[in-house]
Amino acid sequence: MTSIKRTTTFAECDPAGVAFFSRAFEWCHAAYEALVSEAERDYFHDTELALPIVDARADYRLPLTRGETIVVKAATEEVGESSYKMIYEILDEEGRVATTARTVHVCVSKQERRAVSIPDDLRDLLNRHRAEAR
Numbered sequence: 001m002t003s004i005k006r007t008t009t010f011a012e013c014d015p016a017g018v019a020f021f022s023r024a025f026e027w028c029h030a031a032y033e034a035l036v037s038e039a040e041r042d043y044f045h046d047t048e049l050a051l052p053i054v055d056a057r058a059d060y061r062l063p064l065t066r067g068e069t070i071v072v073k074a075a076t077e078e079v080g081e082s083s084y085k086m087i088y089e090i091l092d093e094e095g096r097v098a099t100t101a102r103t104v105h106v107c108v109s110k111q112e113r114r115a116v117s118i119p120d121d122l123r124d125l126l127n128r129h130r131a132e133a134r
Contacts, residue, residue: 001075001129002035008068019064024099025056028088031074032103035129040121048110049119054083055104062098069093075131082107082115084126 004027012023036043036051043051064070070090077085083106090099109116118126 001073001131002031003071003073004031004034005069005071008064008066008070010066013066017066021060024058024060024090024101027070027072027090028074028101028103031072031088032086035074039125041119043122050108050110051105052108053103054106056101058099058101060099062092062096064090064092064098076126076129077102077131079118079123079126082117084118087131
């Protein structure tokens with residue numbers, strides 16, 4: 001599991017001062033980027049492979065407001081042959097779970113535009129960041 005800490009901004013909130021729902025995916029993706037950036041290979045600038053999201057879901061439990069310091073946790077839920085599932089928790093200032101999310105990624109050959117096996121270094125990284133049993 002990896003986590004990032006940040007403070008919500010005015011620009012991320014609606015007129016009522018509550019964080020706009022889509023920001024949760026931006027924050028989750030930032031935590032995901034921090035996790036994948038630990039790989040030996042730079043998968044975000046890779047010329048051969050892409051790791052697109054093919055499914056994304058979120059459950060919003062508590063509102064987050066402007067100026068709140070939040071923690072976003074990212075972990076691997078499942079690793080398959082060519083795809084993997086990530087899970088996220090966004091915690092409010094009091095450490096309560098405000099949002100949970102899941103994304104499914106597929107490892108795709110950019111040239112062939114088809115799913116391919118997850119490279120060993122990425123598979124190892126994802127397995128090191130497996131979520132603890134819940």
